[in-house]
Amino acid sequence: MKLEEYKTVLYRQQDGSWVAEIPAISGCYALMPTREAALEELSNVFQLLAEEYSEKGLPLPADTTEIVHA
Numbered sequence: 001m002k003l004e005e006y007k008t009v010l011y012r013q014q015d016g017s018w019v020a021e022i023p024a025i026s027g028c029y030a031l032m033p034t035r036e037a038a039l040e041e042l043s044n045v046f047q048l049l050a051e052e053y054s055e056k057g058l059p060l061p062a063d064t065t066e067i068v069h070a
Helices: 037-053
Strands: 011-012 018-021 031-033
Touching: 011 037, 018 037, 031 037
Parallel strands: none
Antiparallel strands: 011 018, 018 031
């Protein structure tokens, strides 16, 4: 799967930093000072994890994330 096929959650912390994460993949998140930097770093983290899964002969997890506004 490609990064674009996953839902990305983006939110701001109390200190003003931004978190970007792909909930479907454990450990796939980035914490950066700006929204743009968080998304860019998330792309890098995703690539690293995708390579790791590939090296182990494992498929990336399916995205079963459901976005619900409470």
